[in-house]
Amino acid sequence: AIQMTQSPSSLSASVGDRVSITCRASQDIRNDLGWYQQKPGKAPKLLIYAASSLQTGVPSRFSGSGSGTEFTLTISSLQPEDFATYYCLQDYNYPRTFGQGTKVEIK
Amino acid sequence: EVQLVESGGGLVQPGGSLRLSCAASGFTFSRYWMSWVRQAPGKGLEWVANIKPDGSQIHCVDSVKGRFTISRDNAKNSLYLQMDSLRDEDTAVFYCARDNWAGDSLYFDPWGQGTLVTVSS
Numbered sequence: 173a174i175q176m177t178q179s180p181s182s183l184s185a186s187v188g189d190r191v192s193i194t195c196r197a198s199q200d201i202r203n204d205l206g207w208y209q210q211k212p213g214k215a216p217k218l219l220i221y222a223a224s225s226l227q228t229g230v231p232s233r234f235s236g237s238g239s240g241t242e243f244t245l246t247i248s249s250l251q252p253e254d255f256a257t258y259y260c261l262q263d264y265n266y267p268r269t270f271g272q273g274t275k276v277e278i279k
Numbered sequence: 280e281v282q283l284v285e286s287g288g289g290l291v292q293p294g295g296s297l298r299l300s301c302a303a304s305g306f307t308f309s310r311y312w313m314s315w316v317r318q319a320p321g322k323g324l325e326w327v328a329n330i331k332p333d334g335s336q337i338h339c340v341d342s343v344k345g346r347f348t349i350s351r352d353n354a355k356n357s358l359y360l361q362m363d364s365l366r367d368e369d370t371a372v373f374y375c376a377r378d379n380w381a382g383d384s385l386y387f388d389p390w391g392q393g394t395l396v397t398v399s400s
Contacts, residue, residue: 173341206386215374215390216324217315222384259324260314263385267340268314278290 174262176200178271185277191247193274200240204264207236207245210273211256219258220245230258250276281305282387283375288394295365295398300390301358301375309333309353312378314387315360317371317396325371329378336352353398354396372396 176199177232185191195205203223208216218227220236223243246264247254255278286301303330314329317361328339337349348361358375372395376387 180313187392202383205353206384208387210324215393216387217390218386218388221386222381225384227386228390259333261326261387266338268329268385270324270326273323 173267174201174264174269176260176262176269176271178258178260178274180274181272182275182277184242184277186279187252189250189279190240191250191254191276193245193258193260193276195238195243195245195271197243197262197264201262201264204262205236205238206261206263207234208261209254209256210259216259218258235239237266249275264272281377283377283389283391285330285373285375285391285394287297288373289397290397290399291365292400293367293398294364296361297396299341299360299362299373299375299394301360303356303358303377306377308351308356312356313351314376314378314382315349316376316387316390317369317376318374318393319368319371327373330358340390354359362396365396367398370396370398 177196205223207220210216224236235246257273257275282304284302313396315327330349350359372393374393378392
């Protein structure tokens with residue numbers, strides 16, 4: 173199975189900060205990667221698919237980049253509602269595998 | 280409104296069985312692949328299985344092979360997960376999600392609210 177490694181595992185940031193989260197795949201997955209946001213007690217929510225396509229309704233401060241084995245989720249200006257855990261997911265092959273998650277906390 | 284609602288979770292003893300259901304509404308269920316994803320308490324997300332629109336193809340993670348069976352009833356707009364030989368480590372919130380394809384790219388949207396399965400004696 174393809175291993176997805178996110179870094180950092182957690183980070184503390186302030187409102188207005190620019191935040192980046194990295195996801196590395198154990199093999200080339202082209203651009204077959206999505207990003208999900210999860211708040212406590214809630215289901216995950218899709219943010220980005222195909223590495224860089226913004227899901228309809230998601231604020232433009234979220235962006236995704238990368239291809240091959242290294243991918244980045246960037247939040248250009250962190251808002252109070254963005255404090256959550258973020259997961260990457262590869263859909264290159266089976267089994268689909270998620271990164272371990274990155275918790276974004278308030279500084 | 281596109282909606283997925285899971286049910287069937289609960290407390291079960293190790294070695295026992297449970298059947299989860301996911302009721303779909305607001306879209307043509309029979310046209311979509313569907314998935315189950317689980318999350319152990321305080322842990323990350325794990326994709327469990329998915330099923331083709333007509334039920335003719337199934338994929339699942341190795342840890343549940345031979346124990347979990349995904350199925351669907353398109354006439355009832357429903358997805359199922361039959362879980363047998365349950366283990367302590369299967370304790371998790373189980374989500375159903377719709378598979379969407381954009382070209383070669385897959386994404387899960389929407390997700391249900393989740394149903395908690397607790398395996399304990």
